[in-house]
Amino acid sequence: MAETFIILRDLSRTRLAAPFEERVGPEPGLVSQPHVEVVELGKREVAELRRDPAVAALARPMPTTLPGGPEDAAAPMPEAEAAQQVTWGVQAVGAPDSPRTGSGSVVAVLDTGIDATHPAFTGMTLVEEDFTGDGTGDKNGHGTHCAGTVFGRPVDGVRIGVAPGVEKALIGKVLGNDGTGSTSDIVKGVLWALDHNADVITMSIGIDFFRYWRTLEDELEMPQFLAMSRALEAYRATLRLYDRLMRMAVAQAATGPGTVVIAATGNASHRELDPDFEVGPELPAAAEGVLGVAAVRRKQSGVLAVADFSNTFAQISGPGVGVVSARTGGGLTSKSGTSMATPHVAGAAALWWEELRARGDNARAAAVAGALLMNATQRVFDDNADDEDLGAGLVQAPR
Incomplete structure (x- = not known):
């Protein structure tokens, strides 16, 4: 068959x-x-x-989706944020104090598309490509929110973007309007972004392993053990697929500056139920050469801690709870998730590309990734912070 x-x-x-x-x-x-x-x-x-x-x-293609958890529903902008000129996430990574804005950096956002008419993207060159069959544009809102955090211009007097000086962005729609897709679309999107010389690729996407398993068991009427075995085989092959894809990205860096690839680790942990209820990173964040991003939250004491939902064994972390960014159709909205933490790291990567180019240093993907990890800080976390949850620490902009 x-x-x-x-x-x-x-x-x-x-x-x-x-x-x-x-x-x-x-x-x-x-x-x-x-x-x-x-x-x-x-x-x-x-x-x-x-x-x-x-x-x-x-x-075999596997279903992809937005990482599950708290990010599924948008919320109004918190009153505390409405009174600020800079969102707490942008402030936390030190972007307002950086001399860099991301100018000259090309960022690829592989997500649900973008609302290109939103004021947050005024004056930008947005190269859109649809891999889903739903057409360009964003009827979901997730991609617009993530893009706003990476490079959005101020909206209603509020700075939402880490790197608002980015002039060109590649917008690959790899998830449909319902927020679902296939690993084949992600692979196509990554190759497209590499071919268009992206400095940074950011993906707030996960594999829906259990939906694939249930489809095999229920719709195809496979015995439970066979369905589980087939799902695990597909996951293993997909991991190898992503690993090979990342090795291709490294190989391309031999003749050019290369690309920094960043992805959300996922939101499957439940530390609010049990401190040990921690889940490892999902694909593509778990693939070789991808910077997996954890989400952090603010505590009443003013320090930061890992978000209860954030998956463990990340390489680096970013603000991921109550993140205010662009809303499809205009205005601002608040979302939470490792999806929201990831574009903070992507924006910081755009700043570091500009910084290394301005220094005349060897501005290559490996150097940018190294700068992100070496300059991340752990001083902002509480005493119970776990390195395995937070990676190198909270991403920081060049100062």
């Missing part, structure tokens, strides 16, 4: 020379850039492709 598979191809992996001869690379006319296909394959075809050196990865 034929099934749907994602094929990630990379012809640069093939050797077009006889033994002991110098490798000369792909033949003229062949597509050497990595690309993805989604096709129906039988068992024999799958086995043959796994032996093909030009096939970097092969995986």
Whole structure:
């Protein structure tokens, strides 16, 4: 029986020379850039492709969605925030004190699209691409909110963006209007962003593992053990797919500055029920070379702590509770989640790209990622802060 598979191809992996001869690379006319296909394959075809050196990865598509948890519903802007000229998240990462604005940095937001007419994006060049079939634009609101935190201009006198000097953004719609999609769309979106020379890729997305499992068990009427085994096999293959994708990004950095890839770790933990109810990072945040982001919250004492819902084993953290940003249709709204923490880190990455370029230093993706981790702070957390929850600490802008 034929099934749907994602094929990630990379012809640069093939050797077009006889033994002991110098490798000369792909033949003229062949597509050497990595690309993805989604096709129906039988068992024999799958086995043959796994032996093909030009096939970097092969995986069944898995459903993707917005990370579950508190971010599902937007809320009015808190009164305390309405009285401020800068949102607490932008303030916490030190962006107002930074000499950098993100000018010259190109950021790719892979999400539910964007409300390009929102005043927060006035004067920007927004390159939109739809991978879902729902068309460009944002009828969900999640992508607009995340984009606003990365590079939004002030709205109603309130600064919402960490890097409001970004002039160009790549907006890849990889989740449909209902907030769901497929891993195939994410892979296409990442390759598109890499091909368009993004300095930063930010993804507030997760794999819906349990929906995939339930679909196999309920809709396809698989026995429970078989459905569980098939779901785990698909997850493993997807992890390898993302790992290969990130290695391609690193390989591209050999001939250019490269790309910093950032993703939300997810909101599946429940520390409010039990301090040990902590879940590890979801994909794509768990993939090799991706900076996984945890969410932090404010305490009444003024210090910060990990958000109860934030998944553990992140590389870095950002403000993720009560984050005010752009609302689809205009105005501002408040959301919570690791989805909201991630664009704070993406905005800081845009600032660090500008900083390293201005210094004349080696402005490359590895250097930017290193600057994010080395300059993160743990001084803002309470005494019970756990490094495994917060990673290197709260992201900071260049000063």
